Amino acid sequence: NAGVTQTPKFRILKIGQSMTLQCTQDMNHNYMYWYRQDPGMGLKLIYYSVGAGITDKGEVPNGYNVSRSTTEDFPLRLELAAPSQTSVYFCASSPGEGFEQFFGPGTRLTVL
């Protein structure tokens, strides 16, 4: 099992550009999550999903969108990138509520 994979590892965007951060898991987990981690800070939940076709907002959803068409994939879309979105983005999955989360290696995004 590869676990949770994320692409790309690094990306630099200009203000106003858009991009999609990819996340795939091969553990057949129903729950998936997107977090951002700002320098020296903890994790903030952006969006999460409890299964294909079901998504919901977390703590900091503004400026982002997600979709969950399959169990495996949970892409995060940034529209009109802003410098405030400079962060490291982590995707995670879990077999269910209350269970541990498995994290991907992260995507480091810089918006200039």
Added chain:
Amino acid sequence: GNSVTQMEGPVTLSEEAFLTINCTYTATGYPSLFWYVQYPGEGLQLLLKATKADDKGSNKGFEATYRKETTSFHLEKGSVQVSDSAVYFCALSDSGRRYSSASKIIFGSGTRLSIRP
């Protein structure tokens, strides 16, 4: 609402020193408790967990005991190594309930640990 408060860092220790990182929580119901570790440049990975009161989680020489009476889950290690240098996150999750928007893992702000040779 649910919350996790952990000791602010950074924490700097010499190799073979005793480590304690404090974590307290506020939660309704009976949460599961976790410690995650993040090594430089990597994602978070589960270090240990405890799912009910008085449980002790342990892994790689680290231990933490779920104390409901003090709402704490302090992380300890008897003799730290340079390779333990990382950021440690305490977290809680409601378990055993049907999904609701309030039932997600709540992370503390993290404690950076540096070990000197």
